[in-house]
Amino acid sequence: MSLTPPQLADIRCLAFDVFGTVVDWRSSVIREGESLGQARGLEVDWAAFADAWRAGYVPSMSRVRQGRLSWTSLDQLHRMTLDRILEDFGITGLSEADKANFNRVWHRLKPWPDAVGGMHRLRERFTLTTLSNGNMALLVNMAKQAGLPWDCVLSAELARHYKRDPEVYRMATRLLDLSPQQIMMVSAHQDDLNAAKDEGLRTVFVMRPLEFGPEARPDLTIDPSFDYVANDFHDLADQLLSRSEARQSLALS
């Protein structure tokens, strides 16, 4: 693990997975659910609701990936799942405006505490891009609200393929006009990193043990072939920047 100095010097761009890696979707959805519940007098287990919403994520994208559903943006997939689980949870009486607004909670997710500061440090040396299944509008709105300092916003939408389809990673190298070894994928999801690695990208596994909540027991056994493993984005900056760069970047963050 960890690249040799010439390999590291080659890295031009860090490409970030977003949901779970940069932002804490679960707490954000719970918090907005609770506000909505209070405003509309609903009694709901919002943690269970958030988990059910997220549980619809992979199956809904799989329908697109397998060609059973034509290209559908993540906003639309989120809405399809929302409509289904509102029914499952027996929630009635929400207006169309309530539902449309709640569906956009995914545009308002809050970053993990280290994310913005760590990104500012990493941005001194690398080009930072999203490489996310979120649609462009979602990612741009999220960045604006959360203050995420991207140099570039790239979405699966531009490839009309969802991760882990290889077309998504290839789209990034093509649009940034870089070779795969010049891009390092940063993700809390090992299958994402393995798919990136298959396309020749470098890899960083960021541990986000709380992504699925304090009760979850995620498998944090780490594939030894990842180039770096980091506890958070500051730890990643400490590992990737030279000592003098790291000192400077801390002063800036």
Place this chain on the structure above:
Amino acid sequence: MSLTPPQLADIRCLAFDVFGTVVDWRSSVIREGESLGQARGLEVDWAAFADAWRAGYVPSMSRVRQGRLSWTSLDQLHRMTLDRILEDFGITGLSEADKANFNRVWHRLKPWPDAVGGMHRLRERFTLTTLSNGNMALLVNMAKQAGLPWDCVLSAELARHYKRDPEVYRMATRLLDLSPQQIMMVSAHQDDLNAAKDEGLRTVFVMRPLEFGPEARPDLTIDPSFDYVANDFHDLADQLLSRSEARQSLALS
């Protein structure tokens, strides 16, 4: 001219033309040409060279727009024009590395003096995106070098159509999930604004009388149907932000 208050309140995004509007391509190309000339002992009129390079821009894109050339990135079009005018100017003896590096001068163009400060002010209220014929890699690299604070980088490359084809403007509304009236095109080129207006976008004409050099006499007769006319990006911020926003934004810029 100038939108009513409810129309202005609808605007969510400013979409900027880049070459000539945000950055001063001519001075930047002349400056790098002079450095290259000194390093390689070349006697060249670099202002004439810059003008010739830029003169190849519209005709080369026209070949793509008319289907006489399949999709070709602006980096590649710039290189095709460069190879031709090097010959026209009788310049020989440049290595492939020299030519590849000089071709990337378009990634290193310098902003007009008001651009970065004005953008920081406008960004407090609006989402700022490029809507440029430059390819994604060019625009991302330029932003990084020049410190241009984009929220989003959108290129004609994503539509595989060059402005003024309507597909480029439609791509922006689609990817940002906005209606055309929520986007205002900011450009120093009236044909760009007219094409944007045809797609329902709002329009700002920014006067850049020096784009083609101090000798040029550009036609600054202004189409009265543009929503705003601005002398530079600070003037635009003064017009678009309320008085209290304008004061705050000046303190930030």
